[in-house]
Amino acid sequence: MVMEIVCPAGTPAALRAAVKAGAHTVYCGFADETNARNFPGLNFSRAEMTEGIAFAHSHGSKVLVAINTFPRAGAETIWHSAVSDAHAAGADAVILADVGLLAYAAEDHSDLRRHLSVQAAAANADVINFYAEAFGVKRVVLPRVLSVQEIAAINADTDVETEVFVFGGLCVMAEGRCSLSSYATGLSPNMNGVCSPATHVEYTQEGGDLAARLGGYTIHRVADGEPAPYPTLCKGCFHAGKKTGHVFEDAVSLNAEQLLPQLRDAGVTALKIEGRQRSRSYVSQVVKNFRAAVDALEAGRTLPEGMLARLAEGQASTTGAYRKTWR
Amino acid sequence: MELTVGANQFFWKPEQWAAFYGDLCTAPVDRVVLGELVCSKRLPFYQDQLPTAIERLMQAGKKVTLTSLALVTLKRERKMTSELAAMNIEVEVNDLTALAVLPKDVPFSVGPLVNVYNETTLAWLAGRGATRVCLPPELPLASVAVLTRAANDLGLEIEVWGHGRLPLAISGRCYHARLHGRTKDNCQFACEDDADGLAVETLDNQPFLAINGVQTLSASHASTAYQIEALQDAGVSALRLSPQSTGFVALCDLYRNRIMGKTDATELVAGIVAQNPDCQLSDGFLTGSRGSDWSGSSG
Numbered sequence: 001m002v003m004e005i006v007c008p009a010g011t012p013a014a015l016r017a018a019v020k021a022g023a024h025t026v027y028c029g030f031a032d033e034t035n036a037r038n039f040p041g042l043n044f045s046r047a048e049m050t051e052g053i054a055f056a057h058s059h060g061s062k063v064l065v066a067i068n069t070f071p072r073a074g075a076e077t078i079w080h081s082a083v084s085d086a087h088a089a090g091a092d093a094v095i096l097a098d099v100g101l102l103a104y105a106a107e108d109h110s111d112l113r114r115h116l117s118v119q120a121a122a123a124n125a126d127v128i129n130f131y132a133e134a135f136g137v138k139r140v141v142l143p144r145v146l147s148v149q150e151i152a153a154i155n156a157d158t159d160v161e162t163e164v165f166v167f168g169g170l171c172v173m174a175e176g177r178c179s180l181s182s183y184a185t186g187l188s189p190n191m192n193g194v195c196s197p198a199t200h201v202e203y204t205q206e207g208g209d210l211a212a213r214l215g216g217y218t219i220h221r222v223a224d225g226e227p228a229p230y231p232t233l234c235k236g237c238f239h240a241g242k243k244t245g246h247v248f249e250d251a252v253s254l255n256a257e258q259l260l261p262q263l264r265d266a267g268v269t270a271l272k273i274e275g276r277q278r279s280r281s282y283v284s285q286v287v288k289n290f291r292a293a294v295d296a297l298e299a300g301r302t303l304p305e306g307m308l309a310r311l312a313e314g315q316a317s318t319t320g321a322y323r324k325t326w327r
Numbered sequence: 328m329e330l331t332v333g334a335n336q337f338f339w340k341p342e343q344w345a346a347f348y349g350d351l352c353t354a355p356v357d358r359v360v361l362g363e364l365v366c367s368k369r370l371p372f373y374q375d376q377l378p379t380a381i382e383r384l385m386q387a388g389k390k391v392t393l394t395s396l397a398l399v400t401l402k403r404e405r406k407m408t409s410e411l412a413a414m415n416i417e418v419e420v421n422d423l424t425a426l427a428v429l430p431k432d433v434p435f436s437v438g439p440l441v442n443v444y445n446e447t448t449l450a451w452l453a454g455r456g457a458t459r460v461c462l463p464p465e466l467p468l469a470s471v472a473v474l475t476r477a478a479n480d481l482g483l484e485i486e487v488w489g490h491g492r493l494p495l496a497i498s499g500r501c502y503h504a505r506l507h508g509r510t511k512d513n514c515q516f517a518c519e520d521d522a523d524g525l526a527v528e529t530l531d532n533q534p535f536l537a538i539n540g541v542q543t544l545s546a547s548h549a550s551t552a553y554q555i556e557a558l559q560d561a562g563v564s565a566l567r568l569s570p571q572s573t574g575f576v577a578l579c580d581l582y583r584n585r586i587m588g589k590t591d592a593t594e595l596v597a598g599i600v601a602q603n604p605d606c607q608l609s610d611g612f613l614t615g616s617r618g619s620d621w622s623g624s625s626g
Binding site for chain 1 (some may be wrong): 368397398399400401402406408410420423424426427428440442444445446447448449450451452463464465466469470473474477487493495496497498499500501502504505506510512525526527528529530531532533536538543545611612615616617618619622
């Protein structure tokens with residue numbers, strides 16, 4: 001079976017572009033704190049969600065609604081409404097991370113398909129089967145800490161479908177288990193749906209250098225005129241021991257296009273592209289390339305090489321944890 | 328209010344490990360969580376000392392709990408997690424994998440690395456047999472208060488991160504190995520040289536984080552010195568003190584005096600700073616605008 005391309009859409013325009021470019025599936029979220037890409041000007045109103053889903057369905061594509069932050073104590077109804085509204089809008093599935101929200105959805109919306117978000121960081125077959133048994137989860141988005149061999153081992157031990165990230169921003173930490181951003185800025189992926197938020201970024205000219213700070217912490221310094229990387233915490237430059245450098249990860253993004261045959265052989269059902277914050281032209285181009293690649297793979301043709309390199313952040317890319325030496 | 332000693336996050340020499348738990352027998356703490364939380368490669372170095380340490384702590388009147396591993400990916404780690412039950416000691420779940428592989432209907436506790444952010448999650452865990460939950464350190468005081476009220480109705484005890492470097496992230500990648508130009512599989516145990524983690528500073532030389540193998544911690548030591556009354560009022564049952572390589576029993580004494588009302592926040596902080604003058608403190612997750620904020624003027 002052809003691997004399913006799961007494509008991000010931060011706006012209704014991006015959703016339409018993704019569908020037209022050949023995305024089998026699009027994922028998106030409501031314009032509030034219930035999803036992990038809660039950025040200004042991004043995401044869908046209730047009406048836009050209903051229209052977007054109808055558009056996708058009329059073109060044979062599916063829509064998954066990400067409700068993958070962790071509901072705040074005393075305010076869970078905001079997240080419950082998001083699940084109810086996604087159901088009412090005709091979503092093909094919701095992508096959830098929180099145990100309480102999974103329990104709510106399984107109880108009150110049992111006929112709405114449930115996927116386990118990468119934010120749940122379910123990294124082995126035992127825990128994946130546990131989520132399936134407890135909450136009827138049908139698919140898991142695997143955390144970006146696993147090698148291809150480990151993914152194959154998981155698929156051998158579970159009937160739950162697996163979805164893996166193949167392109168875009170790369171979390172270095174186990175997702176949903178990182179509070180670096182709230183330590184430095186007060187805003188976190190788990191609680192607020194943001195990481196290293198732009199509201200806390202500051203660039204300063206300092207004697208021929210450009211310093212980039214997040215929450216007042218200087219994590220990049222480049223000579224004037226050089227491109228200044230965005231100060232994402234885990235891609236920052238630090239002093240540690242007697243060294244200075246990218247302690248956690250270089251300024252790279254994930255590109256696993258050349259691993260598609262291995263991922264297929266490992267039993268992966270769906271390939272996920274990161275980037276709900278991306279433009280519709282970016283989305284369109286990435287989808288076209290990946291759709292062509294999975295179709296080529298299915299037809300037994302060789303994959304075009306380096307098709308996406310120039311779309312990668314900072315021109316540098318990695319296959320991340322899929323190769324064991326990354327660790 | 329009780330004091331719990333959390334699982335040691337660091338990799339210590341076996342003799343240091345044994346001495347630490349030996350000393351805890353006479354420390355003014357009620358509960359000790361031990362075992363390997365961070366990296367499965369560390370456990371074999373002190374595994375054979377666990378039964379003795381547990382027995383001595385229990386004889387000294389401490390309640391003892393075994394932690395599960397924080398991130399379970401390998402077959403060996405799945406096995407290690409399922410074997411926890413064989414020790415016949417209560418397990419602290421720090422990855423839901425433990426819930427999946429441990430026998431059902433056996434009471435358990437939930438550690439700070441499980442995402443318990445709301446009442447429904449708490450209720451679901453209680454339904455599965457949870458008896459106490461140490462909340463994630465990221466939670467603000469307002470959430471702690473709501474969850475503690477909900478826990479009372481469910482018959483659960485709530486614990487809060489009381490003191491120590493904050494566990495901010497866990498990864499598949501070992502940062503100690505990376506710093507030494509090695510891979511995780513060939514790490515040569517680079518983390519054993521840093522008994523409290525290796526400092527990570529910003530490019531302006533500002534203390535910021537600390538690496539500990541696959542774990543990333545805060546540079547600052549979180550301290551609830553200024554929040555004890557608020558936490559007591561909220562009904563929090565226990566404070567969690569996170570092991571550090573030096574002065575830990577003295578630190579337990581300082582917190583015991585504080586929760587007994589014998590000292591105030593300023594005196595507690597003065598005690599902490601006297602012991603460790605370079606120690607940077609924080610309580611921003613509970614009350615500040617960000618985790619690294621600190622209510623006090625010093626530290």
